[in-house]
Structures are given as C-alpha cells and as structure tokens.
Amino acid sequence: MIRRLFFATMxxxxxxxxxxxxxxxxxWGEGIWLATSDSAFTMNIRPRVQMRAISSNELRQxxxxxxxxxxxxRIWTTxxxxxxxxxxxxxxxxxxxxxxxxxIEETDFNRRPVRDLILQYNFTPTTWLSFGQSKLPxxxxxxxxxxxxxxxxxxxDHVLLDVDRDIGFQFRTQFSTGDASFLRATLALTxxxxxxxxxxxxxxxxxxxxxxxxxGAFKNGGDYIESDVFRxxxxxxxxxxxxxxxxxxxRTSSQIGxxxxxxxxxxxxxxxxxxxxxxxSFEIEMLFRDAGAPVQFSPSGTRRIIYDGVxxxxxxxxxxENLFEVSxxxxxxxxxxxxxxxxxxxxxxxxxxxxxxxxxxxxVQADVTIAERRFWNGLPPQTFTVFRGQAELGI
Numbered sequence: 026m027i028r029r030l031f032f033a034t035m036x037x038x039x040x041x042x043x044x045x046x047x048x049x050x051x052x053w054g055e056g057i058w059l060a061t062s063d064s065a066f067t068m069n070i071r072p073r074v075q076m077r078a079i080s081s082n083e084l085r086q087x088x089x090x091x092x093x094x095x096x097x098x099r100i101w102t103t104x105x106x107x108x109x110x111x112x113x114x115x116x117x118x119x120x121x122x123x124x125x126x127x128x129i130e131e132t133d134f135n136r137r138p139v140r141d142l143i144l145q146y147n148f149t150p151t152t153w154l155s156f157g158q159s160k161l162p163x164x165x166x167x168x169x170x171x172x173x174x175x176x177x178x179x180x181x182d183h184v185l186l187d188v189d190r191d192i193g194f195q196f197r198t199q200f201s202t203g204d205a206s207f208l209r210a211t212l213a214l215t216x217x218x219x220x221x222x223x224x225x226x227x228x229x230x231x232x233x234x235x236x237x238x239x240x241g242a243f244k245n246g247g248d249y250i251e252s253d254v255f256r257x258x259x260x261x262x263x264x265x266x267x268x269x270x271x272x273x274x275x276r277t278s279s280q281i282g283x284x285x286x287x288x289x290x291x292x293x294x295x296x297x298x299x300x301x302x303x304x305x306s307f308e309i310e311m312l313f314r315d316a317g318a319p320v321q322f323s324p325s326g327t328r329r330i331i332y333d334g335v336x337x338x339x340x341x342x343x344x345x346e347n348l349f350e351v352s353x354x355x356x357x358x359x360x361x362x363x364x365x366x367x368x369x370x371x372x373x374x375x376x377x378x379x380x381x382x383x384x385x386x387x388x389v390q391a392d393v394t395i396a397e398r399r400f401w402n403g404l405p406p407q408t409f410t411v412f413r414g415q416a417e418l419g420i
Contacts (some may be wrong), residue, residue, distance in 0.1 A: 056101075056420050067104035069370075073172060073386065073419030074098040081411040093333045095120045096415070099140070109147070116141040135275060140190065151199035151209075156222050161280065162195065162211035162234035163188040164310050165297040166338075168249060173385060175245075175306065175342050176377045177392050177415045180356030182336030185371075186312040188269055188293050191215035191230055191280045192222070201257035201417075205241030208309040210234070217271045219280040227288045228273025230280065236265040243301065244266050251308060252344050252352070253301040254384055258392045260302040267295040277331050279314075285329050289317040311337040318362045334360040347348050348381040365401040372397055387420035 032087040057072035062352040077096040082089045103114040116126070117138045143157035159321050160168055164177060167187060188228040193215030200208045203296055210233070216222065218232035239250065248263040271279045273288035314333040323329075333398065342352025352373045360368040379390035394411040 026096050042218055053383045053420070055128045065107045069103050069357045071101045071420060073101070073417065075171070075398050076416045078414045079411065081409065083409040083411060086407065086409065096123055096256045105264055112142055112145045112147060114143045115139070130379040140275055142185065151399060153197055155195045158190055158192045159195065160190050161188055161215065161269060162233065163214055163269060163293070164295045164312060165249070165265060165299060166251065166308065169251060169277070172417065172419065173250040175340065176354055176375055177390050177413045179339045180354055180375070181286055181314055181358050181371045181396070182310065182338050182356050185358040186293070186314050186336045187281065188279050189281050190220040191217065192220065202237070206237070206239045209236040218281065219276060225275070225283055227275065228271070230269060230271040232267065232269040233266060234267040236263055236264050247301060249298060249338070251306060252303050252342055252350055254344055254348065256304045256344065256379065257301045258303070260300065263299045265297050269293045281330060286321045286323050287318070289331070291331065306342050308340040311335070311357055319361065328367065329362060332360055333364055334358065348384065350379045350381070352377045370399045385416070388417045391417045
C-alpha cells in the first residue's frame with residue numbers, strides 16, 4: 026500500500042510536469058521543486074527521516090532497555106494547482122513507530138499512511154479556507170512540525186492531553202491591531218473522529234484559536250519554530266488561546282486514542298506563549314481537559330479512561346551563532362479527581378543539546394529526561410530516566 030502511494034505520487038508529479046516542459050530545482054532545506062514552464066502547477070517534495078536511539082529504565086526500574094529505530098520517515102508535498110490562490114498539501118508516513126505512540130488498536134484506520142491531505146483556497150495571503158485532513162488549531166507545539174521542535178520529543182502534557190489531526194474545514198484570517206501588531210484567528214469544523222476515519226456522524230468537533238503578535242511577525246514564520254534559529258534582533262512575542270469542543274467524541278483523547286464504549290463530549294482549552302530575542306526562546310503552554318464521563322466500563326469489565334485534568338510545560342533555549350543549541354523543559358500532567366483512581370500524574374525535566382548542520386533539515390540532538398510518576402490507587406511512585414539521541418535527515 027505504501028509503495029503504491031509513493032510511486033503514484035512520483036508518477037503524478039512527473040506526468041503533469043512532462044506535459045508542460047517542467048522546471049526542476051533542488052535546495053537543502055527547501056526540498057525538490059517541480060514546476061511547469063508557466064508555473065501554473067508546482068510541486069515541492071520533501072522527504073525526511075528521524076533516526077533515534079533510546080535508553081530507559083521506565084519499564085524495568087532496576088535496569089535500562091536500549092533500542093535504535095526510525096522514529097519518523099515521511100514525505101511531504103505541497104504546491105499550487107493552476108492558480109496561486111489554489112494550493113494543496115499532503116503528507117505520508119512510512120514507519121510503524123510513527124503511529125504506535127497514538128495509543129490505537131491494531132485494526133484502527135489511524136494506522137493508514139496518510140497524515141495530511143489538504144486543498145486550500147487563499148483569498149488573500151492572510152485569509153484562507155481549507156478542506157481535508159490536517160492538524161487542528163490547538164496547542165502551538167503540536168501545530169509545530171516535528172522537524173522544527175526544539176527538544177527531541179514533546180513532553181508528558183502532550184502524551185496525555187494531546188489533540189491532533191481531524192477531517193473537515195478550517196478558516197483563518199488576520200486583523201491589524203496597531204502599527205506592526207496583529208491578531209490571527211482560526212476556526213475549524215471537523216468530524217471529531219480523527220484522521221483516516223469513516224465518519225459515523227454522532228457529533229462534530231468545533232475549534233477556535235486566537236493569536237496575538239504585539240510586536241509584529243517573526244522572521245520566516247518563526248512563531249511556529251520553537252528555537253530562535255533566525256536570531257530575532259528585537260523581542261518578538263506570540264500569545265494564543267485555543268478551545269476545542271468535541272461533541273460525542275468516540276476516542277479517549279478526543280481525536281486520537283482508544284475507541285470509547287459510549288460517545289461522550291470532551292472539552293480542551295489551551296493557553297500558550299512563545300517569545301524570542303537574540304537567540305533566546307521561551308515557551309509556555311497550559312492544557313485543560315474536561316470530559317463528561319472520564320471512566321467507562323464494558324459489560325466484560327474492560328476499562329476506558331479519558332485523561333481529563335491539567336498539564337503544561339515551560340521551555341527555554343539558546344541558539345549560538347554557529348547553530349549549536351542548549352535547551353531545557355519542565356513538564357507535568359495531573360488527572361482530575363474523578364480520574365485519579367485510574368490514571369497517573371507525572372512531572373519531568375529534560376535537558377537537550379543539539380547542532381543544526383543544515384537549517385532546518387539536518388541536525389543531531391541528544392537529551393536526558395528525569396521523570397517522577399505518581400499513582401492514587403495504592404501503587405508506590407516511580408522515578409525513571411530516559412536518554413535519547415536523534416539524527417534528523419531531510420532534503
């Protein structure tokens with residue numbers, strides 16, 4: 026299946042280009058560009074892979090387990106269709122571990138390789154309407170691509186309170202609020218069932234995200250790059266809030282997770298902030314989740330848990346002029362009182378060092394995380410350490 030999708034993509038791009046004497050260009054960090062001679066059709070292809078090594082005593086407290094694997098292998102394609110106003114984007118994944126962290130069943134449609142599939146009409150450079158499968162306008166560090174994360178992996182607050190992709194419509198626009206400042210608003214109406222799912226129409230998901238940039242735009246879209254790789258000469262700040270209401274959700278983590286036994290509504294509220302200046306970056310996120318029925322049981326006694334509660338992280342880093350970076354993060358997640366007998370709370374601290382070899386597509390990183398996990402069902406608390414190393418390779 027994956028091979029057929031990959032070759033179909035290549036054949037489609039090559040065929041369309043051949044019909045109109047294509048132009049071909051490659052550039053590190055910008056991928057492979059194909060375009061017709063009149064630039065009416067363009068295709069930008071960016072393959073990438075993340076190779077990771079990990080050592081952890083999370084499972085067996087007395088000894089470490091090691092593993093080396095491909096964490097991500099993806100191909101990302103975007104371009105325009107016969108008009109600058111009509112654009113498309115799709116992304117495929119090719120390795121099993123790109124799906125396993127989503128906590129899904131073996132037969133789940135989430136395992137299919139399509140991650141993003143979007144058709145977008147751009148009314149203006151700052152106002153657009155899209156249809157398809159994409160990330161919801163939720164928390165900043167989830168919207169940020171894994172290619173542009175500051176630390177190797179997202180924190181425990183994302184693992185337990187995440188909101189990811191869904192299928193439907195998104196609309197974004199922008200308003201000036203001063204000489205340089207502006208407000209950006211995004212609305213989304215989606216199925217609520219997550220990616221690659223046949224809709225059952227038990228309910229819909231409604232999302233709103235508002236962002237304020239009081240000191241103007243970041244360099245090169247830097248408000249969605251965690252590190253200050255472009256070294257902002259003056260302070261830049263982005264403050265945002267998001268709200269997602271998934272009516273009759275069918276999954277334990279709203280759009281992702283295990284299937285629930287009965288639909289229930291899930292609300293997720295998010296506050297985030299990113300500041301950058303002279304190589305320094307500071308990021309804060311807080312996530313709040315409330316579920317109508319956080320614990321469900323099947324007739325056979327099987328349990329489903331919606332992790333409602335609160336989580337967040339504080340993250341900071343500095344990029345030297347030679348693109349060597351040091352960063353750190355503290356993160357936590359705590360379940361609500363109704364979920365505490367069945368769920369754990371965790372806090373963790375991570376220190377990461379890295380070197381960007383080719384911005385932004387080739388880099389190496391290493392980090393260490395020390396975590397403490399707490400239970401409310403009589404089990405003793407656990408502490409564990411995770412060491413990770415990663416190489417990001419992309420065109």
